[in-house]
Structure formats: C-alpha cells, structure tokens
Amino acid sequence: MAEPLAHAVSHATEDHKPHGWRRWVYSTNHKDIGTMYLIFSCTMFFIGGGAAMLIRLELFKPGLQFFDPQFFNSLTTMHALIMIFGAVMPGWTGLANWMIPMQLGAPDMALPRLNNLSFWILPFAFTLLIGSFFVPGGAPAGGWTMYPPLVLQTGAAFPMLIFSIHLMGASSILGAINVIVTIMNMRAPSITLLRMPLFVWTWLITAYLLIAVMPVLAGAVTMLLTDHFFGTTFFTAAGGGDPVMFQHIFWFFGHPEVYILILPAFGIVSEIIPTFSRKPLFGYEAMVYATASIAFLSFIVWAHHMFTVGMPLAAQLFFMLTTMLIAVPTGVKVFNWTATMWKGSLSFEPPMLFALAFLFLFTIGGFSGLMLAIVPADYQYQDTYFVVAHFHYVLVPGAIFGMMAGVYYWLPKWTGHMYDMKLGTWHFWLSTIFVNVLFFPQHFLGLAGMPRRIPDYAVQFTDWNMVSSIGGFGFGLSQFLFVILIWKCVHGGEPAGNRAWEGAHGLEWELTSPPPFHSWTEPPSDAVIARGAEH
C-alpha cells in the first residue's frame, strides 16, 4: 500500500495543470471551476445590472421617453432571471467550489467531471436566454414568475425561456449533488458535522433545498411548454385546468429558492464577523439549527406570495402564521451575530464592512418581510413597490453584499496578494449609501400606491422615483470599483501570508496563499486542524 500512496502524493505535487484554453474548458479543478463560476456570475451581474439601469432610466420621470412598454416588461423579466439564476446562484456555487474543499481538508470536489459539466451548461443556458432579445416578439416579458396565461403569449422566445430554465436547473442540481457528496465524504477524518465551518453548513442545507425544488420548477415550466405546444390545458381554465395551480407549484419552488439565494450569505457573515471581532461565533449550534429550521419552514410558507388570489380563510391564516414563524430562527441568527460582536475587539476591513452592511440592511428587509406576513396589510402591499423594496433589501445588501464580503474575505487567499484597502473601503461606502438611496424610497412609493412592473406612473410618484433612479445609477457605477480592485489584486500587491487576517480561523488559512493547485493532497493532521480552529 505504501508505494502507490507515495506515488500518488508525488504525482499530486507535480504541476499537472494543462495550459491555455484546455486548462479552462477541460478543467476538473475546483479552484479553476470556482473562478469560472465567479467570472460568469460577475458578468451576469453587470448584464442584469445593465437591464436595471435601463429600467431606472425609463422610470426617472413620468411619460415614456425610451422604451416601448413591452420592451420594458422584457427588461424587468430578464433583469430578474439573469440576476437570480445568472449572478447569485452561480456566484454561490463558485464560492462553494473554491472554499468547501479548502475548509474541509479535501484535495478537490468529490465529482470533478460533474463539476466541469455543471459549469459549462451555464454559458449555453444564458446564450439561449439572452439571445431571446433578438427573436420575433422580443425577450420574455411576462415576469420572471412566468404566470400563465400571460407567459403563454410570449413569442418565439417562449421555448428559449423554457429550455434555458431547464438547463439552469440541471446545472444547479448537478452542482448541489457535488456539494453534498463532497461534504459527506471528503471531510478530514476529525471534522465531524458539528465542527464544520458555518459556510459549509449553510451550503449543505442550500444544496438540499436545490435538489428538492429545482425539479419542481422544471416540472412547472414543462407543463407550460406542453400547454403552449402540445394542446394540454394544465393551466387553462377553459380546458379544465387551473392557472392558480401554476402559482402554487411555482412558489413551492420559489420560496425555498429565496433561501437558496440567502443561506450561503448567512454562512459567510458567520465566518467574517467572528474573524474581525476576534472572538468565536456566538451560539454555533443554534446557528446550525436556525438555518435548518429556516430551510424546513421555507417549504410551508409559499402561498404568502399569492395572498390576493382568493384562497380560503384557513389557508390564508395558516400561511400567515408559518410566515411569521420564520422571524424566530432569523431573529436568532441576527441576535447571535450581534452577540458575537459584543465584547469583541472589532476592526473594520472591507469584508467586515460589507458583513456589517449585510447585518443592518438585511434586518431592514426582514422587518418589511414581517410586515408583509400580515395578510390584511399584505393586500395593500402585494405587487407594489413596497414588495420591490423588500426583496431588493434582502437580495442586494443581503445576498450580493454577502457575496462581496466573501470575495473581500478570501481574495487574498485566492491570489496571494492583499488588495487595495482604500479602494475597497470606497467601494463599500459608495455601494452602501447608493443602495439605500436606490431602494429605501421604494417603500414610500409602494405604500403610496405605485404598482410594480409598470413602465410609467402617475405624477405624484415622480420625486421618489427620481431619487431611486439616481441611487441606482450611483450604485451601478460604484460596482466598477469592485472589478478594478479585483483586477489589481490578481495582478499584484503585498503578499498576503497564509493567514491573511489577524483573527481568521479555519483550515483554509493553513494553506499557502495562493493555495496549491490540488488543495489538500493529504488530509490535514489533527494538529493542523486544531491550529486552524484556534484564535
């Protein structure tokens, strides 16, 4: 046994990586694939963001100045699809690829070829989706929720929409399988489940959510496809079908999807706040159980997205109560993060700044979520800008800031260079100020009665729309600083050292910066694990 093992070790330490385009197209390396995921995510963030800029441009003042309403509807639909499926989900998978093997003491992901496949599906899926802008009838304009019968009025883009969703779903499921198999089988021997870093924990739960609900979405859109082309009437009342059934199926996917977008951010923030508070996470086990509770509850709250469809009283009460219950584990998380900072020794480098913005602004999104749970009040909020403000607060300063915090946290590890702190701090302040200028006034607009998904509005909504648009343009432009910072960091900078941050803990900080091509070629010893865990 000794000889083949020694052979394997010597083999692994050789630089085996192919060069040129083959390194990327044929890649089975978790870091290279992670990098491709992150570049893809960033590209989609700018394309989806470009759509958002056009939306804010048209909404800058009343009257139609730039776009036909149909094209405007395409912009809102595509903005959502690109951001959710193109920017946030692949971004999380990219971080999972990079960090999970390094944090668990593994050489790579468990299923490297599957990893390659799950990434390379995405460019095709999004070429199909974004290509739909150029076909007769234009890009899908029925909203990312794809409610029939409206979505069945989509032109030539319809099958492109459906097949791109199928591809994205397949990619997500493959990625999730890989994460679960890696976590279950590739941990260093002494890393038990309850010794895993929170980022790994939240991703494990996210992966189960993905496997549970992506097939549901695939089923729902397949029924749309057969309704459109093959004469079925799943969602057509005239043929005995039920348009509301689509909404139930869609949101049975859609609500867990919301947590798919946010749980990894919880994990990242749970890594960063202890590091920069120089203090262990408060209530580690409570955090794990709270995450699991949120994931469980996410399956029984879906109809709160559709309180106005006319459900029986008992159903409305049930979904109101379950929705309110989510506030309990979410509250536990926020309190634990706060308690982690309590009596700590805080410093404010860019990862901590973004984690703090997450903490404050996600909580605001949580408050508006609690308000939305109150059914009678929801009748007034539903489908207004109040909802738009709510979910952008949890997705932009929530999921996106969480992701940026993660990049700022691990970028020195990935590149081996420390980045320009001043530029990162500028990026933070500009993003945080503009994101509030962008989204806070939308609460007012919604409460005052402005529906969402409209290209033009009554004159009394002008002022806050202008403010919101200015915030939007400012936020969009600020993001170029992020790209410049990463570009500079990749190409040089102060050496970061293995443990890039004074208070950092965990196995990833025991590897060199940048880490070797095959992360942990042999499992870390208990001594290394203990050193990684100590503060």
Place this chain on the structure above:
Amino acid sequence: MMIRAKLASLAPAGVAATAAAAARADSGWSELNMPRGVTDISRKIYDLHMTIFWVCVAIGVIVFGAMIWSLVVYRKSRGAVADVTLVHNTRVEFVWTIVPVFILVAMAVPAARTLVEIEDTTRTELTIKVTGFQWGWQYDFLDDGVSYFSHLDRRSNAARELLSGIDPASVDHYLLNVDNALVVPVATKVRLLITGADVIHSWWVPAFGVKKDAIPGFVNEAWFKVDADKPGLYRGQCAELCGRDHGFMPIVVDVRSKADFAAWLKEKAAQQKEPAAPANAPPGAPPVPPGNTAPPNPPTNTPSAP
C-alpha cells in the same frame, strides 16, 4: 458612461417636471405612507400596518442599538480586548427565541380578526361583476342589466405614447383617470365578483383596502362599504402584470349618494335597453379609445366558481 451622459441630458427636464409636480397639490415628497382610506376595513388595515411598523421600529431600536453600541465601544482601535469565552448563554438564547414568539402571536390575533371580517361577504346589498381584460375593466350590474367598459382616459392615453411630447404633469390625474368610472353608492355593502377574460389582472383601490386577482376561469369575491360622509372619486390600478399595457389600466370608482346612484343606475339601464346602434350611440356609452381597433371582448368562457 453612456448612462451618465443620458442622465445629464435628462436632468434639466427632470427638474422641470419636479417643479411642475410641486406646483400641484399632490406633490410627491409627502407621499410616504399608506392612505387611511374611506372604509372601515381600510382603516383597520391601516391600523394593523402602523402597529406592525411600530413593533418593527421598537425591535429595530433594540437590535440596531446593540449593534451600534458594539461598533462604538468594542473597537480594537480603542483598545478593546475580546472576551473569547462569551460564546454561549442558554438563558439569553432562550429569551430571544421565546419573546419573538409572543410578539408574533400578539400581532397574529388582530390580523386574523380583521381577515375574518374581510372574508365575510354575507349581507351585501349590491353585486357588481368586474372583468379584467387586456387592457381595461368591464363592470356588470348583474341585477339591473347595466354593463359597460372602462378604459384609460383619452388625454392620458395620448400623453403616455412613447415621446408624445405631452407633459404628464399637464394631464389631470395622469394614468389614473378613466372614460367610464365604476359608479357605486355610499354606505352600501357592495360585493364584487372579480374575474379575468384573458390573463390574470388584479383589481386594486387602495382607499377601500381591496385588492383581488381577476383570474380567467375563477370568480373571486371582495366587498367594500364606503363611509356615508365620503362620496367622491377613488383611484386605483391593475396590480398584476398583464402584458404590454399593464401600467395603463386604471380603476376609478365614483362613489355617490344613494339617491344620485339610484338615478344614475335608472338612466344607465334605460340607455342600455335601447337597441344598440353604433351610429347614434347615446352619450355615455362605452367609447372605444383611439388606437384600439377591435372592441374589447367580454369573457368568452363562462366563469365557474373555484
């Protein structure tokens, strides 16, 4: 850069529009909160909304207070030393799990009570069928044989065209005005049977606290009862994305005294009994808005109860 350039060219026009809007009574800066409305239910909803808002503010003061305290006091730059033993406290964790449950139950009770009232569609005095279509509303007074369509009014419709050159601020109730308003009496429990002709729409009048989806093949129920002393015009919009002109199908409800309503209904019923001849259609018959070549179709399939 392109966006910035366009923004710069927009700015003067934007300022002008703001000035024009500010000159009107309904300037935008003060549009911050939900209207209290003109029905008992809408006020109960408003009260729930304000209660949960203040509950959130109170929790926010405590949570954000603790966060800001930590940020200020426990800074490394001020020489703070971390207490690494503070990782667990069963009593505190129990409290912050249980207390929110009580707060939520305290909120759920009044919310459920109001919801039960909203769902009570018994003892209504007038029934109107509301059908949403792409893109307008049809109102049927089922007991009186009165039926008509309601579209965006002509002036808004002209101004809303791409680069129309008409300043929206110069149009009365831009995008919130219709050709034929829904006319209802005050102090009457009006029941709406809401359905959709083609895709899903949603009938929403904020002042009544009513928003209900108009779904093809389904009949949804909703009701409102406007205060006796609050006749007037109340405006709303379609609240469910329904295609290209989703943003251009407003709702106007003209609430009149019972006597005025009865007179209007009688006149309207008499008009509609006359043989329909497009050449000498009586004034007040539903005009087809310009640009709409085909008259909107009433629902072709008979809606069935859910």
